Amino acid sequence: MSEKLDSIFHTNDKLGNQPEWNAVEVQADGLVEEKYQGTAADRHDMRMLGRIQVLRRNFNFIPILGFSTVLICTWELLFANLLFALSDGGTGGLFWGFTVACIACVFIYLSMAEMASMTPTAGGQYHWVSEFSPRWCQKYLSYISGWLLAIGWQGAIVGLSFVAGTIVQGLISLSNPNYVPQQWHGTLLVIAAVVIAIAINIFLSKTLPIAEWFILVLHVAGLFAIIIPLLVMAPKNSAKVALLDISNNAGWSSTGTSFMIGLLTVLSSMMGFDCAVHMSEEVHNASETVPKAILWGAGLNGILGYLCIFTLCFTITDIPRLLDSPTGFPFLQLFSDVTQSNAGTAVMAAIIIITLVMAVVSEVATASRQIWAFSRDDGLPFSRYLRRVKPGWNIPLNALWVSLGFGIIIALINLGSSVALNAIVSLTISALISSYILSIGCLISKRLRGEPMPASKFSLGQWGMAINVAAELFLIPFFIFCFFPIATPVDPTTMNWAVVMFGGITVFATIYYGVYAKGVYRPPNLIQNRDI
DSSP states (O other): OHHHHHOOOSSTTTTOOOOOOOOHHHHHHHOOOGSSSSOOHHHHHHHHHHHOOOSSOBBOHHHHHHHHHHOOOHHHHHHHEEEEEEEEHHHHHHHHHHHHHHHHHHHHHHHHHHHHHOOOOOOTHHHHHHSSSGGGGGHHHHHHHHHHHHHHHHHHHHHHHHHHHHHHHHHHHHHTTTTTHHHHHHHHHHHHHHHHHHHHHHHHHGGGHHHHHHHHOOOOOOOOHHHHHHHHHSSSOOOOHHOOOOOSSSOOHHHHHHHHHHHHHHHHHTOOTHHHHTGGGTTHHHHHHHHHHHHHHHHHHHHHHHHHHHHHHHHHHHHHHTTTOSSOOOHHHHHHHHHHHHHHHHHHHHHHHHHHHHHHHHHHHHHHHHHHHHTTOOOOOTTHHHHHHHHHHOSSSHHHHHHHHHHHHHHHHHOOOOHHHHHHHHHHHHHHHHHHHHHHHHHHHHHHHOOOOOOOSSSSGGGGGHHHHHHHHHHHHHHHHTTSSSSSOOOOTTTTHHHHHHHHHHHHHHHHHHGGGGGOOOOGGOOOOOTT
């Protein structure tokens, strides 16, 4: 054990302080088996990052591709969020909004893939901000990025579980008109989804990469199992109506405003491919595999998303009827109208529910790795507890328990106020986008300062600056519209309280940083050593 520690462990960081864990703590945690330590490049990257390999590298390209594409669940979310897309933009807005989102994602994920290749770490954005930002603000910006990521990904667990649970309630309403949905029903379904996801992450962690193969097949084949009946059996719109009819069904003063707000609905179906980054320390040959997974995953989900979009645009012929569906989900009403069968509707919806629950499994893995990584640098309260990895388990078990507790607590909020729950859930997209803005913005600042870029297996070369700037030009307006309500008139129950949640988290993290964390938080740039 001591020989292995000497070979990978830095005795001091750049400030001469103690490194991320002392030797006693490392020995208590234990190192991962040699066969799970990855390639020579992975071991070099870990030494360069000043980190210790305590998680198993058992994800290859296809499993991590399946992990990320299923987590993002693009076409599933397009169906699930159809209510908001039809309210703000209609079928034309759905098509052109998704087109804009895909163009934006080209620049965003090219930028992210390059950073992931430069620095393949579970910390992701907060690490990149620390490494690339100007020295005078490195520590604070990195710290805030870590908090936004932590809260955003924890909220995503409940958000997706809530969507899956309420779809189940919608199905019950469809088959039993006398059923009256209760908030506690939805809360129990959310908790059930979170518990299942946590259990799979704990007890089936070794087989999760194998499972991702099968879930990826379901993710792809499931779409065709749904769209083929729709395209064969449903009445069709003309191409002009399907693709050019941009409508304003939410009461906004202009169609343009309605389109921009609807754009956020389809954009959310393509956001979150940094999930692969947060799994970097469990990926074989991460500096090459993770960038490929990001780009191939975005491409695959983009293609599947377009197939879904085209199907919806041409088969939705009565928008008011779908918006008034007693199920609360226009896609359930569409399935029922087309198939004229509750059983057929249930089977088609079950495919979406299953993939959404499996996406929650991936989100739990992502969220737990992110808070575990941030805790290694003492970024969160109780970091010493959160960063522990039990010997033989080689998973961030304590971080998983925190994700379980956080998920249950947020779900229980629904019993008192669904508005409060929606505010927490809606924070996810704004938190992720803000972390993208910060990390890519810091990369731009590094380029502007004329500093050499770290070596990477995937490089944007001379196009790097242009691609990074284009990504920011898309992300900034997206971020602004994250805080707009879905429809007008606006009252306390329809207000988008994400701006309050975002501001509250930022203020709290800033105060905590000033009072305590500034003295203990160790930004990653002070631990890593690029000269190795």
